[in-house]
Amino acid sequence: MSGLNINAITKKFGSFAAVDNVQLNVPHGTFVCLLGPSGCGKTTLLRMIAGLEEPTSGAIVLDGEDITPLPTHKRNLGMVFQSLALFPHLSVGDNIAYALRIRGASKEEQKKRVDELLSLIHLTGFADRPVAKLSGGQRQRVAIARALALSPKLFLLDEPLSALDAKLREAMQVELRQLQQRLGITTIVVTHDQREAMTMADLVVVMGHGKILQAAPPIEIYRKPADAFVADFIGITNLLPAEVDSAGRTTILGTAIAGLAMPAGQTKASVSIRPEDVHLGAPGGSAITGEVSFVRDLGGTIETFVEVGGTSIIAVTTPRERHDVPVGAKVGVTLPPASCVVLGS
Amino acid sequence: MRREAPKSVADYTPLFFPALMLIVFFVVPFSTMIAVSFFKRNPAGFYTPDFVFDNYARFLSMFFGGVLGFSLMLAVLVAICCVAIAFPFTYLLTRRPRRVQTLWLVGLLSVLSLSEVIIGFAWSTLFSRTAGITNLFVAIGLMDKPVALLPTFGAVLTGMVYQALPYTILVLYPALVRLDPTLLEAARTLGASPVRAFFNVVAPALRNTIVATLIMVFVFALGSYLLPQILGRPQHWTLSVLITDQAIYQSNMPFGAAMAVFLVLISLALVGMTLLVGRKENAL
Numbered sequence: 001m002s003g004l005n006i007n008a009i010t011k012k013f014g015s016f017a018a019v020d021n022v023q024l025n026v027p028h029g030t031f032v033c034l035l036g037p038s039g040c041g042k043t044t045l046l047r048m049i050a051g052l053e054e055p056t057s058g059a060i061v062l063d064g065e066d067i068t069p070l071p072t073h074k075r076n077l078g079m080v081f082q083s084l085a086l087f088p089h090l091s092v093g094d095n096i097a098y099a100l101r102i103r104g105a106s107k108e109e110q111k112k113r114v115d116e117l118l119s120l121i122h123l124t125g126f127a128d129r130p131v132a133k134l135s136g137g138q139r140q141r142v143a144i145a146r147a148l149a150l151s152p153k154l155f156l157l158d159e160p161l162s163a164l165d166a167k168l169r170e171a172m173q174v175e176l177r178q179l180q181q182r183l184g185i186t187t188i189v190v191t192h193d194q195r196e197a198m199t200m201a202d203l204v205v206v207m208g209h210g211k212i213l214q215a216a217p218p219i220e221i222y223r224k225p226a227d228a229f230v231a232d233f234i235g236i237t238n239l240l241p242a243e244v245d246s247a248g249r250t251t252i253l254g255t256a257i258a259g260l261a262m263p264a265g266q267t268k269a270s271v272s273i274r275p276e277d278v279h280l281g282a283p284g285g286s287a288i289t290g291e292v293s294f295v296r297d298l299g300g301t302i303e304t305f306v307e308v309g310g311t312s313i314i315a316v317t318t319p320r321e322r323h324d325v326p327v328g329a330k331v332g333v334t335l336p337p338a339s340c341v342v343l344g345s
Numbered sequence: 346m347r348r349e350a351p352k353s354v355a356d357y358t359p360l361f362f363p364a365l366m367l368i369v370f371f372v373v374p375f376s377t378m379i380a381v382s383f384f385k386r387n388p389a390g391f392y393t394p395d396f397v398f399d400n401y402a403r404f405l406s407m408f409f410g411g412v413l414g415f416s417l418m419l420a421v422l423v424a425i426c427c428v429a430i431a432f433p434f435t436y437l438l439t440r441r442p443r444r445v446q447t448l449w450l451v452g453l454l455s456v457l458s459l460s461e462v463i464i465g466f467a468w469s470t471l472f473s474r475t476a477g478i479t480n481l482f483v484a485i486g487l488m489d490k491p492v493a494l495l496p497t498f499g500a501v502l503t504g505m506v507y508q509a510l511p512y513t514i515l516v517l518y519p520a521l522v523r524l525d526p527t528l529l530e531a532a533r534t535l536g537a538s539p540v541r542a543f544f545n546v547v548a549p550a551l552r553n554t555i556v557a558t559l560i561m562v563f564v565f566a567l568g569s570y571l572l573p574q575i576l577g578r579p580q581h582w583t584l585s586v587l588i589t590d591q592a593i594y595q596s597n598m599p600f601g602a603a604m605a606v607f608l609v610l611i612s613l614a615l616v617g618m619t620l621l622v623g624r625k626e627n628a629l
Binding site for chain 1: 527549550
């Protein structure tokens with residue numbers, strides 16, 4: 001079977017399970033983002049795939065071959081570290097050629113491949129520069145080129161963009177994704193930045209407490225989060241309590257939402273609705289009535305905080321559909337049932 | 346950051362204290378020594394002020410040349426042994442948990458509290474025929490009968506390496522602790538075995554530290570004058586031993602001073618050459 005199979009991997013540090021019985025299939029050529037808060041086990045999982053940590057139990061299978069017992073240097077992978085770990089005593093070219101040198105490639109071969117990779121990362125002519133003389137973004141690219149020198153089967157990146165400033169990071173996300181698509185290489189990125197995951201990934205794997213909470217394409221994770229943790233971690237969401245009243249209708253904050261059904265036999269649940277799906281209108285009717293407590297006008301989008309009986313609902317609108325709702329005004333909040341996701345308790 | 350050039354005398358005040366220390370503890374004694382090295386020895390008394398080259402002329406003989414060569418060779422050997430042992434040791438130590446590191450470092454510091462005399466006698470007992478480690482080897486069947494391991498060159502070298510090793514580790518430790526552990530991991534993901542990665546990445550990244558440590562141990566070993574006497578034969582005596590002998594026991598201060606000046610100049614030249622070579626390689 002082609003691709004990477006992570007088979008019931010567990011890593012324990014003492015009695016603490018950093019990665020707890022994780023199961024994941026990554027088809028060949030997929031871009032995967034391991035996403036989660038710090039301490040959720042995503043870096044440990046990546047390090048086990050790289051062979052830098054030994055799993056307590058389970059197996060890692062790459063293209064049908066069990067690579068669990070192989071040491072790191074025999075796994076045929078490229079890895080970019082958070083600190084980049086460029087060799088300070090070597091030039092840009094020598095850094096990139098390191099893997100080739102280890103393999104005993106000839107000088108001409110090394111030079112040819114270095115030139116190829118430098119043009120791939122738009123740094124043609126930088127081969128003789130010392131790495132200390134590069135900017136943050138350039139170093140980032142050199143680290144990527146160095147990891148790709150041997151055209152590995154697997155490309156691993158551990159929080160690769162965290163050292164860059166916001167603007168450069170966004171640009172590098174796009175560049176990294178385009179590079180991965182051009183090369184068609186199976187790629188796994190660890191990140192705690194959900195924007196980064198949404199930009200780059202084919203498959204987002206949300207982790208928490210050593211377990212996989214949800215593994216799905218980014219838009220599905222966003223639209224259909226599996227539980228409250230995922231819904232809250234990916235983007236901004238409104239988590240609202242829903243109840244079934246005596247008449248059998250589903251209510252949110254005391255107002256019946258027509259067309260929203262609860263799973264059979266359940267009377268209470270959490271409902272997630274994205275701020276951009278919340279509609280604001282005149283109070284009364286079937287809408288939930290609340291009071292505007294804060295307006296954050298960011299120019300491109302406007303976030304309106306509506307207070308309903310102690311619970312805050314956030315609505316995001318664009319200036320074009322701007323409602324004139326000053327702080328203190330009474331508004332009606334409409335929650336389209338199709339956009340509401342009923343979460344497991 | 347650009348600093349302005351000092352303009353008034355007051356701007357130089359921070360330099361007064363170090364300058365004073367340097368003059369009192371280095372320039373004055375060293376100048377005195379240089380002066381004495383040109384004095385004439387008075388066999389009946391001590392020395393009389395003069396300006397003669399006799400002391401240097403006497404030094405330029407095969408015998409003293411041989412001793413100088415041996416001293417330098419011994420110091421270089423001690424420096425290489427110390428770094429060769431201490432570097433991997435310290436590297437592995439820095440990968441241990443913090444508590445283990447502290448324990449080892451405290452142990453090493455306690456070795457520093459031993460004087461050269463105690464180290465010398467401890468090793469002379471360990472290397473002796475009657476109470477030495479060879480008795481242990483006999484007991485476990487590695488040897489037929491106990492032998493004396495001293496006085497030998499090996500004993501001198503062992504004693505001096507033992508004495509200099511804690512200093513070596515303490516000098517290497519900060520640099521190795523700061524070393525980014527992912528450098529080694531990066532090399533491993535690129536196909537280097539752990540040993541190869543160590544020599545390819547860790548050692549070159551710390552080249553300057555290693556050179557500085559070599560020089561420090563070299564200078565340290567050059568001044569050792571007790572251990573060669575306790576653990577070695579007269580042919581293992583270093584120039585420092587002869588200087589002590591001339592200055593203290595033969596009351597020939599001018600000749601002792603001449604040898605000391607010569608030793609300082611030669612070591613300075615060697616250290617300077619090492620740094621020069623290091624800089625040239627760095628520039629490449």
